[in-house]
Amino acid sequence: MENxxxxxxxxADYELLDSGRFEKLERFANIVTVRPEPQALWEKSLxxxxxxxxxxxxxxxxxxxxxxxxxxxRRGREEYRPTVADERGGWELKTGTAPxxxxxxxxxGMSMTMRLGFTAFKHVGIFPxxxxxxxxxxxxxxxxxxxxxxxxxxNLFAYTGGATLAAAAAGASVTHVxxxxxxxxxxxxxxxxxxxxxxxxxxxxxxxxxxxxxxxGNRYNGIILDxxxxxxxxxxxxxxxxENITELLGYCAGLLHSENSFFVINLYSMGLSSLLxxxxxxxxxxxxxxxDPAGQSGELYFTDCGGRSLPLGVYYRFTR
Numbered sequence: 001m002e003n004x005x006x007x008x009x010x011x012a013d014y015e016l017l018d019s020g021r022f023e024k025l026e027r028f029a030n031i032v033t034v035r036p037e038p039q040a041l042w043e044k045s046l047x048x049x050x051x052x053x054x055x056x057x058x059x060x061x062x063x064x065x066x067x068x069x070x071x072x073x074r075r076g077r078e079e080y081r082p083t084v085a086d087e088r089g090g091w092e093l094k095t096g097t098a099p100x101x102x103x104x105x106x107x108x109g110m111s112m113t114m115r116l117g118f119t120a121f122k123h124v125g126i127f128p129x130x131x132x133x134x135x136x137x138x139x140x141x142x143x144x145x146x147x148x149x150x151x152x153x154x155n156l157f158a159y160t161g162g163a164t165l166a167a168a169a170a171g172a173s174v175t176h177v178x179x180x181x182x183x184x185x186x187x188x189x190x191x192x193x194x195x196x197x198x199x200x201x202x203x204x205x206x207x208x209x210x211x212x213x214x215x216x217g218n219r220y221n222g223i224i225l226d227x228x229x230x231x232x233x234x235x236x237x238x239x240x241x242x243e244n245i246t247e248l249l250g251y252c253a254g255l256l257h258s259e260n261s262f263f264v265i266n267l268y269s270m271g272l273s274s275l276l277x278x279x280x281x282x283x284x285x286x287x288x289x290x291x292d293p294a295g296q297s298g299e300l301y302f303t304d305c306g307g308r309s310l311p312l313g314v315y316y317r318f319t320r
Contacts, residue, residue, distance in 0.1 A: 004274045005298035006309070009131035013103045016302035018051065019310050020044035025051050028116055028124060029103045034058040035122050037310065045306030056097040059122045061089040091118040102193070105131055105162075110138050110169040113193040114160060115186065125160045125186065129300040129312040130226070133264050134166035140222065140262035140319050141170035148260050153222035154213070156206040156248075157231075161187030161199075163224045163264070168198045172222065177202045177209050179233045205233030207244060210251035223252045225265040241267070249281060253288035257320070263293070264317040266300070274298050274314040281316050293318040 015027040021044055024037040034055045044051070052058070093099070100117040103126060116125045141151050151172040155164045158176045160183060167174045168191070178184050181203045191199055202209065206227070225248070231239040249265075256263060267277055278297040285293050295318025301309045 005296055006301060007132040007298060007315075008301050008303065008309075009129065009135070011105060011128050011131050013105065014126075014128040014302075016304045016310060017054070018044055018046045018306065019304045019308060020306075023051075024304075024310065025054065028126070028128075029101060031056050031097065031101055031116070033124065036061070039311055040308075042306075042308055045304065045308075056094045057118060058092045059089055059118075060092060088120060089122065090120065093118070105134070107131070107135050107138060107166075109142075110134070110166055111194065112162070112165045112169070112190065112196070114162065114165075114190045115193065126162060127159075127226075127268075127313070129302060130162055130266065132300055133224075133266060133315060133317070134162055136317055137163055137166045137222065137224065137262070137264060138170045141167060141172050143319075144221065144260050148221075151221035151260070152219075153224065154210075154220045154255065155224040156210065157225065157227045158187065159183060159226065161190050163226070164199060165191060165194055165196050167222060167224070168196045169194075171198075173198050173200075175200045175202060175220075177204055177206055179203065179205050179231065179237075181234070203234055205235070205237040205239075207239070207248055207251075208233070208237065210248060210255065214251055214254050218255065219257050220255050221257050221260055222262045223256050223264070225249075225252065227265075227267070229268070241272075246280065246284065249284045250288060253285050256289075258289065258291075259320050262317065262319040263295070264315065266313050266315045268313045272314060274316060277314055277316040291320075293320075295319075 013029045018025040019040040020042050022040055026033050032054050103114050103116055105112050114126055144151055153167040153172040153174045156177050158164050158178045164174050164176045176199055184201050184203050229241050274297040297316040299311045300313045301311050303309050
C-alpha cells in the first residue's frame with residue numbers, strides 16, 4: 001500500500017493568508033474572511049490587528065454547542081476550542097462588503113464560475129481544496145475510451161456543484177443529489193453562470209437515492225462522495241458519518257461500472273484518516289465486487305504565510 005499523498009491545488013482566486021488559534025484568514029477572489037478552523041492548533045503568524053484590518057467579513061458563533069471543549073490557553077486561562085460541528089453563527093461585514101460575489105476556477109478545458117455568499121454555518125459556498133478532486137474527475141472522464149458511451153456520473157452530497165461542474169465540463173451526464181433544495185438551486189445558478197449543462201438535479205437523501213438506484217438496476221461510470229460528519233435529509237432523515245458510511249459505500253460498489261469508471265470520496269471529520277478511508281473502501285469493494293481498487297489516498301491542504309500546512313480533508317480515489 002502506497003504512502004498517503006498530500007495534494008494542494010493551484011487556485012488563483014483563493015489563498016490561505018494565515019491560520020492559528022482555531023481560525024483561518026482566507027481570500028476568496030477579492031473578499032477576505034475570518035472563519036473558525038478546529039484544526040489550526042498553532043499560533044497565528046500575523047498579529048490580530050492585521051487580521052481584523054484585512055478582513056472584509058468575520059464569522060462569530062452565536063453560542064457554544066456541546067461539541068466544543070474547554071482547554072488551557074497560553075496563560076493558563078480556560079479557552080474554548082471549537083469542533084468541526086461548531087458552525088452556527090453570523091457574519092460581521094465591513095461597510096461596503098457585498099453579501100454575494102463570484103469566484104472563478106479553470107483547469108485545462110474546464111472553466112467554472114461559482115457564486116459565493118455568507119451563510120449561517122460559516123461556509124461561503126465552496127471548499128477550495130476540492131479543486132484537486134475536480135481535476136482528477138475531469139481527467140478521469142476525458143481519459144475514458146472515445147468509443148465508450150457517454151459517461152454517467154453520480155454526485156452525492158453534491159453541495160453547490162464544484163465536482164458536478166467538473167464532470168459535466170469533461171463531457172459526462174451528471175446526476176447531482178443534495179438534500180437541501182436551496183443548495184441545489186445554488187448549484188444550478190453556478191452551472192448557468194459557467195455555461196455548463198447535461199446535469200440532472202435531484203433533491204433527496206443520498207442514502208435513500210442510492211438504494212433506489214440499486215433497485216432500478218442503474219449503473220454509473222463515476223461516483224463522487226463528499227459526505228458531512230452529520231446532517232439531515234429533506235424529510236428529516238438522520239445522517240451520521242460513522243454510522244451510515246459503510247451502508248452507502250456498499251450501494252456505491254453496486255452502482256459503479258466495473259470498467260471505464262472512477263470513484264472519489266472526501267471526508268472532513270476530526271479523527272478520520274486517509275488510511276481509514278482507504279481501508280474501508282477497499283474492504284467493501286473487495287467483498288462486493290471482487291477486486292482491490294488500489295487507488296490513491298492522502299490529505300488535501302493549503303499552506304499559509306507562516307509555512308504551516310493546514311489539512312482540510314482526506315480523500316481516496318481510484319479509476320478502473
